[in-house]
Amino acid sequence: MEKVLVVGSGAGGATVAKDLAEKGMDVTIFEKGNWINAAKAYQCYDNMDVGVELLKATCVGGTTLVTAGNAVRTCQKEFKNIGINIDHELLEVERELNVNTLPDSHIGEGTRNIVEAASNLGLKMEKMPKFIDPLKCIPCGQCFLGCPRHAKWSALSYLEEAENSGVKILSNTSVEKIITKNGVVQGVKTDEKEYYSDMVVLSAGAIETPRILVRSGLNAGEQLFVDTFITVGGILKDIKFNKEVSTNSLWKGIDFILTPHYTSTTAEMLKTTGYGANDILGMMVMIKDDRSGMVTETGVVKENTAHDVGLLTEGSAVAGAILETAGVDTSTIVSTPARGAHPGGTAAIGEVVDTNLETEINGLYVADASVFPSSPGSPPVLTIMALAKRLAKYLSEN
Incomplete structure (x- = not known):
């Protein structure tokens, strides 16, 4: 053997x-x-x-x-x-x-608002395919945890x-x-x-x-690449988006995607507004970043190239327009620092x-x-x- x-x-x-x-x-x-x-x-x-x-x-x-x-x-x-x-x-x-998409019962109000707003702007979002059993899933916003x-x-x-x-x-x-x-x-x-x-x-x-x-x-x-991403978000009172199934729809741009996304980082950035986690609506911008990083025995380096920054900027503009159309207070919209997931x-x-x-x-x-x-x-x-x-x-x- x-x-x-x-x-x-x-x-x-x-x-x-x-x-x-x-x-x-x-x-x-x-x-x-x-x-x-x-x-x-x-x-x-x-x-x-x-x-x-x-x-x-x-x-x-x-x-x-x-x-x-x-x-x-x-x-x-x-x-x-x-x-x-x-x-x-x-x-x-x-x-x-x-693998399948989740039923409508698992699509929260925040995600529905984003999908409808994108449609009003001429952008058709699709349901995200998932390996989640809807019979066991009670939406709670804990997927990433x-x-x-x-x-x-x-x-x-x-x-x-x-x-x-x-x-x-x-x-x-x-x-x-x-x-x-x-x-x-x-x-x-x-x-x-x-x-x-x-x-x-x-x-x-x-x-x-x-x-x-x-x-x-x-x-x-x-x-090294890392699928660089940021989250753009702002205030929409009592939306309770933080309790929804994460990233439950998808729009594909050229070399980037947009998906509804809540992160506690946005809540921390907006804590001075007097609103909390239940009041935030956000979108992830994830790009096909350049292979510009390096792994060594003692460290890892991955910085954004001009091309990466351009894609993040383009994606952020689209996400911001969708969030504004969805009713987010534009004076509260913020963007997280760049992160890498993959x-x-x-x-x-x-x-x-x-x-x-x-x-x-x-x-x-x-x-x-x-x-x-x-x-x-x-x-x-x-x-x-x-x-x-x-x-x-x-x-x-x-």
Whole structure:
């Protein structure tokens, strides 16, 4: 039985581990973080100030525990252009996660106001596809903190299936480097011991994966993107938008998207108005940012380029017009500082890995957003999982 070590338990790691175990392989997952109840996932945020604030979580299941449950297809055309077709795998993921839009009963007043206002401006917003079970979901605005009712899919579901198929999960275990011999993978070295295997799949995310690669003698970590975003918001009394399902509709611009979004940062910025969280209506502007960042052993740098600033400005203007049409007091509209939600690009296909996601080290693969050729500018979970499924098929067949 072939032995595979998977580093990281988020969208990519959980998927490849589950699928390989179902094919009869001996799989062990290494996870730097702890096991935690999904409802308390907010305790695992370990955000970084890298020029923009980079939002991420370290725990078993990774950042999937604190996503908004958004299920959009991203970079499908870009991958096809470099010879990678994931159409079938995307369909598989969508079936397994029961991806669908939520019923009208789960669309709050704030989101309805935004959709209607956008329509009045000639902008047609669509419902956001979600991996959320409407029968379990009682809208509460907690999606980004960890779902208290377990209505939202997270990698914990796949990890449970993986364990049932014999996968071993070692939490609180950091992988330091890859063990190699004559250019062939032999296993991994953690902070405590060495583990040996036939193959290794790195799915530690676009910050930690390149660090492990560099410590193992490969070049990685350059051309980081983060899907830079800001939230534009203002006062609309008693709207109670903060209690709604997060980011429940979508408008696609050129290289940016707009979606209804509440953040406590806006509430903090507007606290001097005398209004509170129940009185804020907001929209997220997320852009396809340039691959202008870098990950090193000791730090991360990602600053906005002139192109990034231009996209954020354009998106903010559209969001502001929609909010004004929706009834927001224009004298109260503010914009949060730039943040990043989806780091990637630091071990890109054609630069660090080939089209089978294999590095120069024979038997060492990468299955996370590190391999993306460009910023998706929208949630990448489905695409990461589709790539991981494609990799699992390749490894089991070869």
